[in-house]
Amino acid sequence: MAEIARDAPERMTAADGTPLKAALARAQGRARRRAFLLVAPLLVFVLASFVIPIGQMLHRSVHNPVFSANMPATTAWFGANPVGTEPDEAAFAALAADLAAAAEARTIGAVGTRVNYEMQGTRSLFTSAGRKADDLEAPFRAAMLDLDRRWGEPELWNTMRNVSSPYTANFYLAAADRFRDLDGGISRVAPERQVYLTLFQRTFLLSALITAICLLLGFPIAHLLATLPLRYSNLLMILVLLPFWTSLLVRTTAWMAILQGQGVLNNALVALGVIGDDGRIALMYNQAGTVIAMTHILLPFMVLPLYSVMRNINPSYVRAARSLGASSWTAFRRVYVPQTLPGVGAGALLCFILAVGYYITPALVGGASGQLISNLIAFHMQNSLNWSLAAALATLLLAAVLLLYWVYDRLVGVDNMKLG
Amino acid sequence: MNAGRGDEAFVAFEHVQKSYDGETLVVKDLNLDIGRGEFLTMLGPSGSGKTTCLMMLAGFETATHGEIRLAGRPINSVPPEKRGIGMVFQNYALFPHMTVGENLAFPLEVRKLGRAEIEAKVKRALDMVQMGAFAARRPAQLSGGQQQRIALARALVFEPELVLMDEPLGALDKQLREHMQFEIRRLHERLGVTVVYVTHDQGEALTMSDRVAVFNDGRIQQLAPPEELYERPENRFVASFIGENNTLEGVVETISGGACTVRLATGEILDAAPVNVTRPGERTTVSIRPERVEFKPENIPPGVHTVEAEVLEFIYMGDVFRTRMRVAGNDNFVMKCRNSVGQRKLEPGERVPIGWAPHDARALDPL
Numbered sequence: 001m002a003e004i005a006r007d008a009p010e011r012m013t014a015a016d017g018t019p020l021k022a023a024l025a026r027a028q029g030r031a032r033r034r035a036f037l038l039v040a041p042l043l044v045f046v047l048a049s050f051v052i053p054i055g056q057m058l059h060r061s062v063h064n065p066v067f068s069a070n071m072p073a074t075t076a077w078f079g080a081n082p083v084g085t086e087p088d089e090a091a092f093a094a095l096a097a098d099l100a101a102a103a104e105a106r107t108i109g110a111v112g113t114r115v116n117y118e119m120q121g122t123r124s125l126f127t128s129a130g131r132k133a134d135d136l137e138a139p140f141r142a143a144m145l146d147l148d149r150r151w152g153e154p155e156l157w158n159t160m161r162n163v164s165s166p167y168t169a170n171f172y173l174a175a176a177d178r179f180r181d182l183d184g185g186i187s188r189v190a191p192e193r194q195v196y197l198t199l200f201q202r203t204f205l206l207s208a209l210i211t212a213i214c215l216l217l218g219f220p221i222a223h224l225l226a227t228l229p230l231r232y233s234n235l236l237m238i239l240v241l242l243p244f245w246t247s248l249l250v251r252t253t254a255w256m257a258i259l260q261g262q263g264v265l266n267n268a269l270v271a272l273g274v275i276g277d278d279g280r281i282a283l284m285y286n287q288a289g290t291v292i293a294m295t296h297i298l299l300p301f302m303v304l305p306l307y308s309v310m311r312n313i314n315p316s317y318v319r320a321a322r323s324l325g326a327s328s329w330t331a332f333r334r335v336y337v338p339q340t341l342p343g344v345g346a347g348a349l350l351c352f353i354l355a356v357g358y359y360i361t362p363a364l365v366g367g368a369s370g371q372l373i374s375n376l377i378a379f380h381m382q383n384s385l386n387w388s389l390a391a392a393l394a395t396l397l398l399a400a401v402l403l404l405y406w407v408y409d410r411l412v413g414v415d416n417m418k419l420g
Numbered sequence: 421m422n423a424g425r426g427d428e429a430f431v432a433f434e435h436v437q438k439s440y441d442g443e444t445l446v447v448k449d450l451n452l453d454i455g456r457g458e459f460l461t462m463l464g465p466s467g468s469g470k471t472t473c474l475m476m477l478a479g480f481e482t483a484t485h486g487e488i489r490l491a492g493r494p495i496n497s498v499p500p501e502k503r504g505i506g507m508v509f510q511n512y513a514l515f516p517h518m519t520v521g522e523n524l525a526f527p528l529e530v531r532k533l534g535r536a537e538i539e540a541k542v543k544r545a546l547d548m549v550q551m552g553a554f555a556a557r558r559p560a561q562l563s564g565g566q567q568q569r570i571a572l573a574r575a576l577v578f579e580p581e582l583v584l585m586d587e588p589l590g591a592l593d594k595q596l597r598e599h600m601q602f603e604i605r606r607l608h609e610r611l612g613v614t615v616v617y618v619t620h621d622q623g624e625a626l627t628m629s630d631r632v633a634v635f636n637d638g639r640i641q642q643l644a645p646p647e648e649l650y651e652r653p654e655n656r657f658v659a660s661f662i663g664e665n666n667t668l669e670g671v672v673e674t675i676s677g678g679a680c681t682v683r684l685a686t687g688e689i690l691d692a693a694p695v696n697v698t699r700p701g702e703r704t705t706v707s708i709r710p711e712r713v714e715f716k717p718e719n720i721p722p723g724v725h726t727v728e729a730e731v732l733e734f735i736y737m738g739d740v741f742r743t744r745m746r747v748a749g750n751d752n753f754v755m756k757c758r759n760s761v762g763q764r765k766l767e768p769g770e771r772v773p774i775g776w777a778p779h780d781a782r783a784l785d786p787l
Binding site for chain 2: 326
């Protein structure tokens with residue numbers, strides 16, 4: 001009897017003798033297919049608009065085929081000769097041929113730019129050599145060196161060898177203010193040219209500061225919203241949500257009108273005699289501007305999760321604490337606040353992640369000192385056209401946010417998070 | 421009742437009124453004395469003001485008018501945490517982020533007791549409700565009944581003299597509820613603590629309390645021990661709210677020395693005990709408990725008036741038979757008979773004369 005019971009799960013069959021599992025799968029298959037069809041459009045959309053672009057970005061950050069595609073002979077020579085080989089006549093011949101071909105195909109500029117990313121001031125070397133490459137004759141080594149002595153520099157050849165590989169980690173090194181030196185080791189760039197690490201640091205510090213201010217301002221508002229009678233709290237909620245319904249640009253330009261040197265706030269302070277006309281406070285085009293405007297924009301993202309959590313905290317908890325002898329402050333601190341933590345965590349994570357990637361507001365009101373990493377990513381996308389570096393920076397940002405998310409999950413647990 | 425006298429009530433409400441909106445009174449002129457060690461239940465339908473009274477006593481609502489005294493001391497302006505009153509909430513209000521042990525330690529910690537003393541008291545309180553093995557659990561890991569016990573232990577762990585309970589058993593199923601009623605009653609007897617208990621369940625009120633205050637419309641309708649409340653309701657509301665009741669409308673015909681006769685609209689004459697009527701000609705509602713109605717001639721006291729009843733429905737309920745009949749035009753007149761040996765089952769359509777002892781029919785205020 002016990003034997004049968006133990007074996008039963010494997011032998012279970014439906015009434016017609018087919019295995020129960022197969023019968024169940026058949027019965028549920030239809031419902032499952034229908035459910036899949038319902039979500040299919042969204043799945044396609046997410047794939048096309050999110051997964052594929054991000055994949056491309058990740059790929060672009062390590063893949064740059066400009067040199068290898070346009071300088072095939074030189075790339076082949078690098079492939080045939082190990083690192084440290086002195087460039088011989090064959091190498092210069094290949095280089096001259098490639099330069100001529102690239103000049104013909106009008107890609108010499110792109111090649112020069114690619115090398116220039118790694119070694120400053122080399123773009124013109126390539127473009128001018130390209131113009132004269134047709135006239136070069138053997139021996140090519142002497143002819144190239146005649147053209148420009150710099151063609152003989154080992155550093156240039158080293159750089160060309162580096163960029164000849166379509167797959168490279170150099171953009172990540174650049175994004176971390178580092179480069180690959182002559183020996184193939186990794187060094188930091190000169191202090192005056194270190195940009196990215198400082199900017200990453202500033203981005204995270206400012207985002208943390210903005211998140212903290214949002215929490216400080218948002219907590220009392222959310223508490224008030226959660227405890228007021230519904231008809232008042234609805235009105236207050238509209239005020240909280242109002243910024244959501246206003247264009248981001250309108251809000252940011254409004255802050256510009258308020259914060260600038262001749263703006264509303266400074267004028268009011270001068271009129272009140274708090275500050276002199278020559279002592280106007282610089283609230284814009286610096287970090288203060290970024291912090292003020294972004295705090296305003298991100299505040300609802302803090303208030304809403306907090307509110308949704310607080311709304312569900314039964315007032316009897318605080319009452320119970322007080323009936324047990326706790327003062328209202330102790331009851332708040334030991335009973336109320338711990339129960340709001342899922343909301344605090346969700347709001348802080350949301351604010352921080354949004355702040356880390358914010359672009360428009362710092363670009364408009366941040367000035368030089370209020371720029372964040374996204375502004376530099378945009379710069380590389382639009383101005384310097386170094387998309388690979390932009391992709392590397394964006395990937396680092398994404399990795400940092402994911403890391404943060406992971407830490408949050410370990411500390412608080414993502415399933416404890418309440419967003420609304 | 422003078423303040424400072426030895427027989428002063430432990431809890432006293434004096435002319436207490438409460439209004440939330442400044443237009444209507446939720447509690448209208450409440451006067452109530454609760455003795456030390458008493459188990460008093462506030463019973464009433466929702467919106468009757470009973471919970472508001474409890475909240476005023478706990479300190480979460482302020483009285484609009486009047487005075488509330490605890491052990492002779494006015495407490496109107498004393499904050500809840502200084503009143504030293506234990507409270508059990510309807511949803512238990514166990515702190516979800518603390519373990520059971522931490523929940524119980526909370527009132528002791530805020531009183532700044534020593535660690536060893538806290539541990540000893542927490543253990544004793546948990547043992548008292550047979551939950552000693554659960555100190556490390558979180559409230560969410562407990563069943564409803566277990567949470568209820570912990571809430572009870574937490575309200576008692578700091579040894580308050582007064583414990584308030586706001587419908588503490590409302591969320592439990594019937595069997596557990598009956599068990600917990602017994603348990604609470606047992607704790608009350610063992611600890612000698614004063615309990616003010618709020619419920620809308622009349623069964624709970626009758627089985628547990630020393631005295632029951634029946635609330636309706638912001639007033640105490642009757643304040644009496646359970647037996648008196650059931651046997652001798654003072655007005656129509658109490659009669660209909662506590663237990664099942666048959667009512668018959670009529671006019672007082674004669675009244676003399678604790679007995680009266682009432683003429684019904686259909687002409688029948690009944691014997692009744694006058695409660696809220698004083699003179700002939702007054703309109704009244706006569707209320708009779710279903711189990712006091714008799715149909716066997718030998719059980720009807722001799723010399724009383726009987727009324728003819730037509731059986732409409734007979735329901736077999738196991739321990740009792742429930743017979744619905746038409747009496748003086750009232751189709752919902754119910755008679756309950758014990759399922760004793762040889763008890764006769766009435767057939768629908770049968771006509772029998774029914775009667776009762778005059779003191780079981782109470783002539784109350786009219787509809």
